[in-house]
Each structure stands twice: as C-alpha cells, then as structure tokens.
Amino acid sequence: MRELVTDVIDMVAEIPAARAAVWDLLLDPQTYPRVFTGIGACARLDVPGEQTVFEFRIGTPEAGIRALRVRVVTGRWYESLELHTPEIGSFAALRMYGEGDRCTVSITYFAPGRVHRDITDLSNAAIQDWTAKGLRRIADILRGARTSTVVNGEGSLVRLQLEVLRQVTISGVVRTRPNAVMKQLLSLNKWGFNLAGGYAAGAAYSPGRAAVVDDRGSRTFADMDRRSNALAGAMAAVGLGAGDAIGLLSRNHAGMVETMVAAGKLGVDVALLNAGLSARTIEQIVQRHRLSALFVDGDLEQLVQYLHDDIPRYNTDLRPPFPDRYTVEDLIEVGESGFRQPTQPGRLIVLTSGTSGIPKGARRPHPKGFGTIAALLSRIPMEMESTMLIPAPLFHTWGLAGLQLSTALRCTVVLPERFDAEDCLRAVAEHRVTTMIVVPTMVNRILDLPPAVRARYDTSSLRHVISCGAPLAGVTVLRFMDTYGDILYNVYGSTEVSWATIATPVDLRFAPTTAGRPPLGTRVSVLGPDHKPVPIGATGHIFVGNHMLFDGYVNSAPPDEAHGMLDTGDLGYFDVNGRLFIAGRDDEMIISGGENVFPRPVEEALAHLPQVSEVAVVGVPDPEFGQRLAAFVVKHEGAGLDSDMVRTYIRHRLSRFSVPRDVTFMSALPRGETGKILKWLLAGRPDGELPPSALGGLGVTGSV
Template sequence: MVTDLVDVVAEFPIARRALWDLLLEPQTYPRVFLGVGACERLHDVDGHPLLELRIGSPQTEIRLRQIRVVVGRWYESFELQCPGTSSFASVRLSGEGERTHVTITLFAPARIHPYVTQMSNGEVIDWARSGLRRAADLVRGTPTSVAVNAENSPVRLQVGVARQMMSSGVLTSRPDLAAKQLRGLAKWGFNLAGGYAAAAAHSPDRLALVADGSTRTFREMNDRTDALAAAMASVGLGAGDAVGLLSRNHAGMVECMVSAGKLGVDVALLNAGLSGRRIEEIVQRHRLSALFVDGDLEELVRYLHSDIPRYNTDGRPTSPEQATVEDLVATGGSEFRRPSQPGRLIVLTSGTSGVPKGARRPHPKGFGTVAALLSRIPMGMDETMLIPAPLFHTWGLAGLQLSTALRATVLLSERFDAEECLRKVAEHQASTMIVVPTMVNRILDLPASVRERYDTSSLRHVVSCGAPLAGATVLRFMDAYGEVLYNVYGSTEVSWATIADPDDLLTSPTTAGTPPLGTKVAVLGPDHRPVPRGATGHIYVGNHMLFDGYVNAAPPDEADGMLDTGDLGYLDAAGRLFVAGRDDEMIISGGENVFPRPVEEALAHLPQVSEVAVVGVPDHEFGQRLAAFVVKREGSGLDPDMIRSYIRNRLSRFSVPRDVTFLSALPRGETGKILKRMLVGGPTERTV
C-alpha cells in the first residue's frame, strides 16, 4: 500500500523551461498521466489557477478534485494543492541547457487519486515517472502516437475474428444450419443481400423488419428481393448500371438496396435533406439509370429529365400510373442473371464544408466488419434493434448491415421523433438503438415527466456516430439511462476508427475511444511520421473497410496504408483518441492555434445553453477570431458578456469568442450534423 509520503526523482535530456511550460498547462495531465480523464481550468483564487481534475476509472471510482496551482520560484518550483483532501504534489525542477532534473514529493496521494490506492510506493513512482517521460517525449517529438488492434498481424486478426464469431453466435454451432448460412453468404457476399440470405437460412420466420405499417420476416426479405431484382432486370437494369434511391427509413428502401445488390446494380443513397438542384448534379455526375423515390420527396426530382424512369418506394405514388416497389415485386418472378460482382452502395459525404461527394462503399471481405464492431460493442443475437438514424447515412446503414449478422429485428421510422423512440424501445423491448448525436440531445431535451413514462430498462447499447458528442451530453445521458452509451468515431471514407464504450466515456467524457479489432489509428505530422502521445496531429485510419474512392473527386491523403480522416486530434497515455476538430476548422489567432471544439465543450456545460457551435471568422487585427452561435434554453438570462467571461476563465484569451450570436436553432443536415458553413453570414435573432 502506498504511504503518505512518496518522493519521485527523474532526469530528462530536455530544456527545463520546455518541461516547466508543459507541467503548468492543464491539458498536459490527462494526455500523459494514466488515470486522469480530464483537467479543466475553472477560475483564479487569490491569483492562483484553480483546476478541476476527473480522476480514476469506473473500476477504481471516479473522483472530481479541485486543484490549486501555486507557483513558487518561476521555472523552479510549484505545488499542486488539493485543499479538500489536504493533499499536495510539490514539483521542483533544476538543471542547465538540455538537461532537467525533476523532484516530486507526493503527500497523501491515495486521498486524491483512486488509481494509486492499491499501489506500492514503487508502483506510484513508476506511474509518475511514466507520465513525466511522456511529457518529455512531447518536447523531444518521440513518434509514439500509433494505436493498433491486430491490424498489423493477419494471424492474430483471423484468430480474433473467428473467436468473436463463435462466441457471439453469429455462426451457429449446428453444422447443417452453418452450411446454409455460409451458402447464402457465398452466393451474395458479405453484404445486405448475403446477410438476409444467411439469416433466412437460419431463422426464416423471425421478424427482420418492423416499419411503419408493415413487417417482413427474413424469408420474406429474401424472397421479395429476389422478385424485385428480377423485376428490375425486366425493365432493363443490370450489372454496371447505377440507380438513385431517395427515401426515408422504411421496408421499401431496404428492399431496393438489397435487390439492386443482387442484380449487380450500384445504388446512390440520396440525402433527403438535399436541394433539388444538388440532387440534379448528383444524378448527372453518377449517370443514374433510374430513380426510386418516396412520394413526398418527388418534388425534389420533378425537374429532372423525363427520360429517367422513376419508381415509387413507399406505396404513396404521386400519380396512379407510377409503378411502385410493390407492383414490381408482384410481377417480378424470381429469375435473373446473377452478376459476377454484387452492386455497391454509394454513400454521400455529409457536405458540411461544401458539395457532398459520392463515396463507393467496399464489399466486406469476410466477418471482419462484424467482429470489429462486436469487439467493442457486445451486442447479442436475436434481439431487437431500433434504427432512427437515416439509412442513407453511413452509420444508419452500418447498423442495418450489422443487424442481419445478429439476426436482429429492426425497428424503422420514416421520421425521427424523440418520444416515439422511447415508446418503441418500451413497446418492443429494444436492446440496441443506433443514433446520431442530435438524437441523443433531442431525447434529453424531452421533459423528465415525458421520459419517465417509458420503460427503457431493456436498452443495453445506445450507439452514437456521425458527429462529436459533447462531454456534458455524455454524462447527462448516462445519468438518465445508465452506462449504455457508446460513441463511434469514423467517416464515410474510413468506416470506423475508434469506439468509446461506457467505461471510456465515464473516465473521459470527450474521448472517441480506442480502435476495434483489425484497426490501426495513427496521429501524424506534416511529414507523415507519428507525433508524440498527447500532441495534436492529423488522424489517419487503416482497416479492411476503407472506401473504394470518390466518384469524380480526388481521394484523401494516404500514408502507410491509412487514410487521412481530415480531422485533427491526439492519443492520450491510455491510447484513447480525442478529436480536436476538422483540420479546416483550426484557426490562427494572434499567432496561437485555436480549436473551436474546446470552446463548444465548455459552453455545453452551462445549464443555460441548449446547443452551441463555434467557427472561425476573419479578423483584421488577429488574422482570425472565434464566433459563437448559441441556442439558449427557454427563460435563461444568458448574455454575450457572460459567455466571454466564462470562456476567458475556463480556457484562454485567444479562445474567447469576440462575436456571440443567439439563434433559435442551429442549421443541421438531414443526419443531424451542424452545417457550420451556413452560420457565417446566415440569418440570426441577435448578433453582438
């Protein structure tokens, strides 16, 4: 057991001032010391900075500690004092040139940090020296920011995938059923068509889909998509063609994707939130041979050339003569030529910073995709999955593909409604919900009296992806619904990169997590070399599901088989990834690199703030400055000066937004992602 007094001595070949500057920077501690999940500056007390540290883990206990930083002699000594526990750490630096000697005296460390409670003095000394060594690596530029989960070891990966498939039950232990499953996959591949065929072989009468007003068993999905594929062939569609699918979440949309895949036809998943002009550009760029469109979305394609055939997907055609998916299924039979390659799905990028690009999704080459997600999100077989996230979005589509392997009954709704989601969870005892972050916020925004009407105790996995989750939102959700939240970081181009499970999020609420099975994540500098742990750089990802390229656009940068996500971030001491923001969002203000996301995170903790977005704008004096766009909660008395003062005390003067704009709502795309490019120069309620 650790004693009340521990002395730590270390020496490093770096300049004293460089290490001093790091140790006085609050963000250094969660980046280089294990067991520190977050560290934020609150305000000054008698001229001394007051920090709040999130310390520990769910296994050891998580504590919030307020630490006062008291500087003695500049560049020589300071203390980290915890008045609440009568504990402190005294830090002394000495040395000349490129040599620094560090002496730390820890008094009563077990009172402040649960991580060290069960350690011996020697283990505590090693823990402190390891953190100091990582800080020294930051100064020296040691290339340590690489996290790998079996991606570089084919044998280890294959063993891990096989173990995951057998332990999860994706592959049955019954030889006769397993053979039928594998025949379905061998026929159509590891895609939606193969997934439904394999599930139909194992559990033909189990419900596959429950959509608004309709249901489908796995047998019905397999048979109906055979018929629809035959009908598509009879109207002239075939391998090498591409069609557009403009639809909300319902059974007809899923059947179109599966049937086109069986026929070898590519499907461009059109975002229902796009303008008619943008859809016209996509139709021309992808040379689409036909369109499958919901009735209420027909107005978006009414000006397209009449030579492009259109079929109704939702059973609500705008004219009696328009053929519907149901009509095609009824006349299709089941015979069609099987293509050499199944059709691919083309998912549009979010277009938050410009024109959406079409990204060709690859065909999974085995069970690796399912194994990767299950390695971090332990979903069960034969359960119920609610997918309110749009299926034309990468994450909604990924949830649907995963559901076929798990033989899950999928609940779909054409439009998202927060209370309706809770009602469906309670009614169907759903265990998994696939969401985007704005849906998490909308559920929390419901009055407590509404949320308490529904029994959601069946939920074990609420899996969010598509945009960052604010730390305040993470903690509020888990306070309300338990430790069921998962945060997936990825993109249309790289599929998944990291997954944060509930333990990760309780420890560090803003983390994006760690790589799942078969994935490599690296944070690289401009020279494509890894930066040190804790240093910010470009996030690169490698896995077997990197996209097959854009349609008519140059691919992102590549390094050592990994793709650039376009995001900046860092890895902490535990190998958890943190995303700082898009590389084009970082601004340089007065010579300082400033990211919007820390400002957004800080403002999200204010109880008066419902939503916030921060962007960079030009500034004559400083080059660039931050501008904050805030949605206030009803009845709050928040004003711009309060926001500026709060950020000035929490972060730095360069992070203070000079412009504060109050809006009734933030502009969002159909998937819920904030469209920051629309904020600058857009309509406002009040600008200060």
C-alpha cells in the same frame, strides 16, 4: 511485508527538455490526462475569488472515479509550482532547475493516499515510477518521439483470423451445428457478405423471424429475400442491369431496404440520396453519377420534379403523388423472379456529409468475410436475434452500417421514417429494443424531453445505445449514462474509413470526451506533416487503416494516404492509455495571433453551462489577428445568458485566443438530415443571419 505509501514522498527526476517548455505544459490542464495514467480528464474552472483551479477526473471505473478540484499556485516563474487540494489536505510541490535542453524536477507529495483510495495500496516506489513515466512522456512530446500508433490485430494475420473466429463463434454469428453453418455459407457464397447475403442467410436459417418492422407493418427474413428477388427481376425487365446506377431518395422503411437489396442482387449500384438536400444539389448528383433511374418516396417527389423526363422514376412507398407512377409494390407484383446473377454485386454509394459544401459520392466496399461483424463485436457485445431500433437515416453511413450489422446478427430492425424523441422511447418500450443506432443530436433530443415524459416509457431492455456521426459533448455523455445506465457507445469513423475507434461505457466514464480505441483489425496513427507518428499526447492528423476503407469517390480525388492508411481529415491525439481524442477538423483549426486554436474545446466548455442547449464555434476572418472564433449559441428557453458572460467564462477556462470575439444567440443551429451541424453555413456569417431556406430545409426545429 510490502511497503505502503507514506504521507510524505520526495523524489527527483531528470528530464531531457528545456525547463520553460516543461513548465508551459505543466500549466496546461490538457497535459495531465494525455501523459499520466489514471487521469481521465482535466479542465480549468472558473472559481470566483480563487487562483487557477483545475478539476481532475481520476480513478478507474472498477475502483471508482472521482472529480477533484486542485488549486494551482505558481511561485517564481519556471521554478516553483504547487498543486493544492484543500478539501482533502493533500498537495504536490514542484521545484525546477537546469539550463539548456535538460532540467531537473524536484517533487514533494504530501498525503497522496487521500487523493484516491487505490493509491493507499501502492508503494512510494510505485508513485515515484508513475511520476517519472509521466514526465518522460512530456519530454517525448517536446522532442517529437514517434509513438502515436495503436494497432488492434491489424499487423498479425494469424492473430486476426483467430480472433475473428472466436468473436463470431462466441456471439453465435456462426452456429456450431454443421447444418446451420452450411445454410449460412451457401447463402453468403451466392450473394456475398452484404445486405442481400444477410437476408438470404436469415431466410435460410430463420425464415419466419421478423426482419424489418416499419410504420406500415413487418417483413420476415423470408419475405425480404423473396420480395427482393421479385424486385430484382422486375428491374431487369425494365432494362436495368450490371453496371447501371440508380438513385434512391427515401426515408427509413422496408421499401427502401428492399430496393437496396434487389439492386445489389442485380449488380446495380445505388446512390443513397440525402433527403435533406436541395433539389438543385440532387440534380447535380444525378448528373454526376449518370443515374439510370430514380426510386423516390412519394412525399419527396418535389425534390426531383425538375429533373429531365427521360429518367424513369418509381415510388418506394405506397403514397405516389401521381396516378401513373409505378411503385416498388407494383414491380414486385409483376412476379418476375428470373434474372442473371452478376459476377459482382451492386455497390452502395454513400454521400459524404457535405459539411464543407457539395456532398461527394463515396463507393462503399462490401464487407469481407466475418471480419466486419467481428470488429464491431470486439468492442460492442451485441446479441444475436435481438431487436434493433434505427432512427438514424439509412442514407447515412452509420444508419446503413447498423442495417448491415442487423442482418449478420439476424436482428429484428425497427425503422421509424422520422425521428421523434418521445416516439423513439415509445418504440423501445413497445418492441423491447436492446440496441439503438443514433446520431448525437438524437441523444440530446431524448435528454431534452421533460423528465415526466421520459419516465412514461420502460427502457430497461436497452443494452447498447450506439452513437456515431459527430462528437458527443462530455457533459451529454455523463448525463445520458446517469439517466439510462452505462449503455452508451461512441463510434468514431467516416464514410471513407468506416470505423476508426469505439468508446465503450467504461472508456466514457473515465474520459467522457474520448473517441475510444481501435476495434479488431484496425490501425490508427496520429501523423505529422512528414507522415511520421507524433508523440503520445501531441496533436496531429488521424490516419486509419482497416479492411473497410472505401473504394474511392465517384468524381473526386481520394484523401491523403500514408502507409496503407487514409487521412480522416480530423486532427487529434492519443492519451497514454491508448484512447483517441478528436481535436477537430483540420479545416476548422484557425491561427489567431500566431496561435493554433481549435473550436471543439470551446464547444465542450460552453456545453457545461446550464443555460446552453446547443453550441457551434467556427473560425471567421479577422483584420488584426488573421482569424478569430465566433460562437453560435442556442439557449434553453428563459435562460439568462449574454455575450459578455460567455466570453468571461471562456477567458477563465481556456486561453485568451480561445475567447470568441463574436457571440450570436440563435433559435436553432443549421443541421443536415443526419443531425450534423453545417458549419459552412455559419462560417463567414458572424451575425448569425442564415438564409431561411437553410434553416427551414434542414429540419432545425427539433426533428432530424
């Protein structure tokens, strides 16, 4: 008969690390989820009249997740530490001894089985082993063990190929019927694994199926293939050809998609221009990329009206502002279908987010075989021939990725020109949408709708709400899943590396702030300044390797590279479960009074305040400490919150260096067209005064 856990467990562990350093980590709540399995999160709470209180998130999604408040009682410094859970009558007492670079930890557990029901089935030896492994990982952090690399099939070509084959077969991306497979492969062989190939393959297999539904109507896969052929022929007739590049300034609709597909078939590169940019910035991008023509929505013409007259312009929609402006529809009606197929299809140039200044143009690679769709299917079980809603802008990497996915899955894509939270729910109900591609601001806007409004729409068809583009606050993650079910996925990536990790609903239930794990064919490492992996739980630079790394910037030096991986520009760490967490941008970290301080933990903490709608924290110069944090807060209407309350709250939850000296309340935060907060507009402006053009031109009033 197996021995079960007893009420009292005593153990002793030897740790090859200095006692004071181990003590400091044990008093940091962030240490516990990084090094001990079964702990998804831990945060310091502000409990009036209490000593330090940590709230642990423990368990598993299968066995249940529990939030447990633990009172931290310190005795003699560096020697005695106790963790009490009065509500269940359990505690752990630690005594530390030793000198130099070794210490001994003596631990007594009382009633550990009360912490979680799964523990009652464990043995004393299992709990002792769990404790010893966690303490050894603390020692690994202190001695710099090189353990922070997680690989999903990227290092084994045979395993990778077999797993790709399995994913595309079980999902139905590749049909088992020989004639269907032949139709797909012939189309993909002609145009490649890109948008053109995807629509051509869909036209060959399901010609009558709706491919794109926009505010004006719908197009079948056959329509998309035929019309893009005609548009490519017309582009060739007006002098465009392989090696040229055009600019595309458009909101989401079928004409935008047809322009991208036609240019790709002709071998013409397409620079996707952000509709939220200023006219001056667009002018700089047009000159930098030497664009041969512009395809522009009629209501965005004012952004290009001052460009040189010798750049031809065509309208992508049916609302031209000038009578003599040719539209995409006019070009298609010319009926030119003959054009020379290029040796290489045209590429899409996506602009970086521009959160630190002028956006850079990044050349996106073409998907290489079925590996791209297999990678995402390995973490997100999307369905063939379903309906996908993409309110995220197609000129953004994530919106574009969703469109590319839709062609491989032969989805019907619903494209709203502008995002409106209620219209989004209405579209889900009307079209029975199963997958929705969003950016985090859209998740927040949907949750901000009154409950009565949300209840009007049947969203039961939704299976996957996939967010990417910026961090999701942990409180937002849990609130969304409590409202709509465990259907939320969080993708971490960038224009340069495509995807890096994907957090599934299971990951997010356990650790709401995680960025997840690498999908198939991806390697992620957290590296130190020497380009060597840092220990599990330690913070370093995030590097990513996969087959979709970008082909370089148009006119800028590439990011740092190490061991075939690219630097994302973010800092983060892996926990013991292999999940990645983002600490923040490397250029956002500040040094205040000699301490490294990140804005994101402060943003996460403030997001838990019920009075706070949105928050951004940035570093600003400080004459005494070198730098300090400044918080910019948007309150819910009528909420009572002042600067002193914000500072007191953070002082009780985080370190004193994390307390924002400046707290500014704003009506809205400056955001780009994709919804990402433009922190460079806030940095250096602790008074919160932004140029009216910044606020008005960035859609910060509620629409994205």
